[in-house]
Amino acid sequence: MPMLTSLSGFPEWLPEDQLIAETFVEQIKEKFRQFGFTPLRTRAVEPLQTLLSKGETSKEIYVLRRLQAEEGESDLDLGLHFDLTVPFARYVNEHKDRLVFPLRRYQVQEAWRGERPGLGRYREFLQADFDIIGEGHLPIQADVEIVQMCVDILSALPLPNVQLRVNNRKILEGIYQALGIVDSGEILRVVDKVDKIGERGVFDYLTQNTGLAAEAAKMCLRAARIKADSAAGLHEAFRNLGLANAAISAGLDELGAILDMVRREDKGSLVADVSIARGLDYYTGTVFEARFADLPRYPSILGGGRYDNLASGGSTNRMPGVGGSIGISRILGVMLNENALKANRPTSTVVLVGLISGELYQNSAEIAQILRGRNIACEIYMAPDKYGKQIRYAARKGIPYIWFPSEQGGSLGEVKDLSSGVQVPADASQWQPADILGIEISLDRNAWQEIIQKPMYSGGKQEKDRNINNTFT
């Protein structure tokens, strides 16, 4: 069903969609736990100076004010967090003496940005973050574990084709060093936009706005075109490129380790892609992101990387980490909005316990108690209506069974399967539904095919896009 947005940028869902959303999130959490990650929760609010400490002034932070604050009252300035990274860094720095490192944590919470809402961009959005953070030194194996978990999560979820692309900042830094570029920050951010503005756009910007020589700009673009799915392929591509130095070599070793050590069902689900930079300043090694393969213009649905000093809080102890974030609102914002995610039924309730008459409510309550004790979710029909009306109510709610209690009370009665129409005598203390008790969600491939065709998701400017994406050097 479509997302409900009576307040622009603040999505909500109808009950049947919310049930799918919660099941989706639960599947992600289960994978986090399998990988030994522990749940953390930070407050929604941080002092403004914490939010601004990474220089993230461009984020549209929501600042809080108490409605009944007195004139001139100098409340500590508080704002809603705009991601889960800054609060996690603050938490680790604050409590590091009481934490055991390396710490593996996951955190599934909302974040808020007062930005103009757009495709896949909301003012309130749900993120699922995961990080491994160490003290002093954190081996490249941590990056392998993190990327492995991303691959496993993406393949376990009911998603269409998603490609996880991974790179290493050291390679990019090495390339810029080799080309004699001093201020690599801006170049890095521009090259990262090659998917968005095309190679021509990047070339023009680099040569006109950063003063890069045409040959160097072309070299940046040639490097950004490198893709590989093994360490051997990656090294060969760089031999062909003809750029080499210590930074490139260190980055290739790390990236190669990820390519060779991460196990995947389908080789194509993880590739090294030297165009990936991730805009954020704090990444120092591995960087990765995932997008819907069929929607190249849709923003990334997962991203992250290695950082060396995020949580050190100015102390001399380095606290390196590696982690990422799954954009749950962004994924559901297209998949759920366009009915590409289906559940086995629209409610987790398995049985409607019918009501014989108002006076015999206790008979229904007894059946419900027995079923609930066996973890079979049920609802009691509460008005003494005709059975036909009770059956129609169950059907409208998508409850698969209706139970008719006996007038004598006890665990016996009759149960009707609403899909087959078959009604049989049954004992609530033993009866098993044919349906599974839980909710299972799956991808509707037909609905997804329709999404791919929609101009609002595919861009509707395919011709133009194809041109700017063409390589030109």
Added chain:
Amino acid sequence: MPMLTSLSGFPEWLPEDQLIAETFVEQIKEKFRQFGFTPLRTRAVEPLQTLLSKGETSKEIYVLRRLQAEEGESDLDLGLHFDLTVPFARYVNEHKDRLVFPLRRYQVQEAWRGERPGLGRYREFLQADFDIIGEGHLPIQADVEIVQMCVDILSALPLPNVQLRVNNRKILEGIYQALGIVDSGEILRVVDKVDKIGERGVFDYLTQNTGLAAEAAKMCLRAARIKADSAAGLHEAFRNLGLANAAISAGLDELGAILDMVRREDKGSLVADVSIARGLDYYTGTVFEARFADLPRYPSILGGGRYDNLASGGSTNRMPGVGGSIGISRILGVMLNENALKANRPTSTVVLVGLISGELYQNSAEIAQILRGRNIACEIYMAPDKYGKQIRYAARKGIPYIWFPSEQGGSLGEVKDLSSGVQVPADASQWQPADILGIEISLDRNAWQEIIQKPMYSGGKQEKDRNINNTFT
């Protein structure tokens, strides 16, 4: 472990406590689902006029402002919700054409109030709300189901003695009518405070501030003293009181139905208590609340009731409902803070997969993959340290087993049980831990006994309290 409150009123927990908190919440959600309730989530933010529509101006609302809002920019005024009732009423009113009634929903989310933090009171707090909402008419059986669910949740959770006290607003209205009291609102709010200010305090306030005659005030207090655990007992108490009219009679019928129809293990866990009023204006029938029986001064940990028009949004269709809210932060604020909740282990991770050497990381990764595929949560040790150091790390994290992979790779290896010290050969594709895979939490009764003694929770003014609680008429 103690609650972390580096920002006053915004609690956070260490990882081992957060794990207990999440397990606690998951147990509540499971009960909600067994009772046929569906999960809903509303945005954290509402237009200020929605937040103020119930006249709740006394709540300290946090208003939002974009940090980069331009001078004179007239952003729609938004505030963080201060409970989950107002947003739910807004949601139901907004989407009622697309919802199936009666709707059973639960909603577990944070709410925010800019109040001065105090015992059990926070600026950010987690609530678990549950409601059944109907169209036109909602039978008393809905109240029975709601109270039944409260009784079942309170007895399923690892809590110390908790008494659920239930009353009916119609009884109170009837009493005030019988006593010729016109403006009953203030009287109701004062009598509700009898636990806090004592009978003498209520009597003085009623006679001095509301102008009630002494005899009428005494009658209010005599009524408020009525307690019963069956319909018969309740009716008898009112015959003895000597007040009767249609409103009292209607209220007694409803309250009696709850007492007689709600099944409970221990009769004492649910009692009718005519002193319970619940301050909120919108309740019209059943009201209930629960407190820690051993901490009479600690604020209520669960409360709710029947309302007739909360979600009608001014339309002519009545949308009666009944529901309540569990104060999760309030419960954990004492129980977790004082170590009264224990888990079977401090992490959900079952196995630490040891590392033979940096080069043989793949052997560890293979074991981890096999165990994770069997839903056995595990973490890989990432630095090539001596086994002794790896074992100490597992012990510090509370991971119960360490797996030593074979140098040949494959699913074979040895597994050491850290609690017994026994190490045996094992096959990762078949091995089963003796520990359960999940987290189970329980009440530590010794820790609870210590809490009861602490002045900060018990009030420390027991003598004085005993005096003001004495009946005096």
